Amino acid sequence: MTRSPATPLPPPKARRRLRESAALTQAQLAARVGVARETVRAWESGRTTPRGRKREVYAQLLSTLAEEAAARRAKPTLTPEPEPRPEPEPRAEPKPEPEAERSPVPVVVAVGAGAQSPAQEVTQEPAREGTRSKPAQGAVDSLVLPAKPLEEQGQQEQPDRGPETEPHSEPMPGAARPGPDELTPAQAFDTLYQFSAPSLVRQTYLLTGRRELARESVERAFQVAWEHWPEVARDRDPVGWVRASAYEYALSPWQRFRLRHRHPEPPPADPGDRTLLNTLLRLPPPHRRTLLLYDGVGLGLPETAAETEASTPAAANRLMRARETLAGRLPELADPQVLHRRLAELASAERLRAAEPTAVRTGSERRARFLTRAAIAFTVALIGTTALTLRTAPTHYEPPVSPGETVRGVPPRVAPGSLSDEQLELRQKLRDQLQDGPERLTPRIE
Known part of the structure; x- marks a missing residue:
């Protein structure tokens, strides 16, 4: 009797996003x-996984919420303004505008623009989820990315875009680009690493204040990502997956017991x-x-x-x-x-470099x-110890000697x-007498 496969579920973070x-x-x-x-809290944090009928009901409900969210995102694009496509004369004037928007702007400025107060986001969670979904899932976490790769990427993608496409859309790192040749897992990993590793090192440095720990945390996170690459490649936000792993490793309380932690860095x-x-x-x-x-x-x-769970x-x-504490010390x-600008400047002031992706992959392997x-060695040793114990153990009970x-x-x-x-x-008298005979049975009178 074969067991039917379990109903697939999205990652814990995606479950929470769909609910919110x-x-x-x-x-x-x-x-x-x-x-x-x-x-539900345990399901969304990833501590437990639903099973049986509850899993099917939960998966069906999440699928319904995902369809509703997709419908809400696609609703503004279904009713575009009437635009005559055969006649490009009316749209000849706003042509320089997409050029300006597609120009390679530093990601730091694009990320920090339009930030709202936390109170406004608490009251407008559904609206912000739909409006900020695109910048928050791809390259928003690239704090102080190198300008050269972004410029080259903008120059490569600029001729393919038309006036009707989105002004700024970056490819998902780690995903196969459209074309006849698909990326291998190693190439996809190298692309993801080259895209996000420098920024993650700078972010981790702001989180810990230690350069070596920042590089080590990011490399360790990418090694774990390469070990779980099928899961990371299918994840909705692979950079967020690696970022969460790097942050948790950097903020681990066990770091304080290391000898390196006892010596402060300049x-x-x-x-x-x-x-x-x-x-x-x-x-x-x-x-x-x-x-x-x-x-x-x-991020939103x-x-x-x-x-942050x-x-x-x-x-x-x-x-x-946190803002009140910073404003009290630095008004x-x-x-x-x-x-945001000061954090970017602080992160870019230090010369932090990440290792090569090939070294990270080989280190993980x-x-x-x-x-x-x-x-394997521990298993073999355990099997040998068990066999030796069974060979030398007594076969019956032997009471201990008191x-x-x-x-x-x-008296001695x-x-x-x-x-x-x-x-x-x-x-001598006993020896001289007879030892047997009738004399010994009848006593003699002396």
Whole structure:
């Protein structure tokens, strides 16, 4: 009897985005599925996975929410303004406008534009989910990306775009580009690494204040991504997958027990950058991470809350507290756009470089081979130990021998001494008499 395959579910982060895009609370979604609110929270955080009939109901509900979200996103594009395509004369004047929009603008400026207060995002979650879905899922986390790759990418994509296409759409890193030749997994991984590794190193440096730890965290995150590459390649936001892994490794409490952590690294040379970095490091790790994701990377509040595994009001509260702390120490950073620019300047001031993608891939494969061989060796040793134990173990029960005890009050055993004259005479008399015969049965009168 074969078991039917389980119903596929989107990743935990995508589940939360779908629920928040439909303006549903965890309690409302739990009532629709027929489970408790804590169960939905565990499903969205990835701690547990639904099974059986609950999984089918939950997957069907998420599919319905995804279709509704797609319909809401496609609704503005279904009713475009009437535009005569055969007659390009009326659209001859606004042609320079797409040129200006398609010009290679630094990602830092594009990310920080249009930031709203956390209170406005709490009240307008469904609208922001639909409007900011495109910049928040692709390259928004490329904080201070190198300008040369972006310029080359803009020059390569500019001739293919027409006046009716979107002004700024970047390809999803790690996905196969349209064309006759598809990327191999190694090429897709190298593309993702070259696209996002430099920015992730700078982000992690702002998160920890340590250059070596930032590089190590990003390399470790990409090694884990290469080990789980089929999952990462199908993920809706592969850069976010790697970013979350790098942040968790960098903020791990076990880092403080390392010998490298005991020796502080030299601070930035600029006094302003040094003050800003020290103020960031004084923030609690959850507040620091929320501030970096929202004001530095440019994620929306629902995406920030989902990545930090917190509710949207809790993420907004952390963001406001972090901004208040920074504004109290540095009043000029009260403006979110100024704060975003200063974070970008602080990250770009340090010369942080990531390793080559080939070295990261080979390191991941070498680590996987080492762990596999170690597991095989441990299994063989365990089997050998078990066999030796079974071979040398007794086949029946043997009672233990009780230890000896000292007995008091018994006279010591003395060896016999020399015989007296009477004893010698008696012994000789016994020897001389007959040992058998009737004489011994009848006593003689003497």
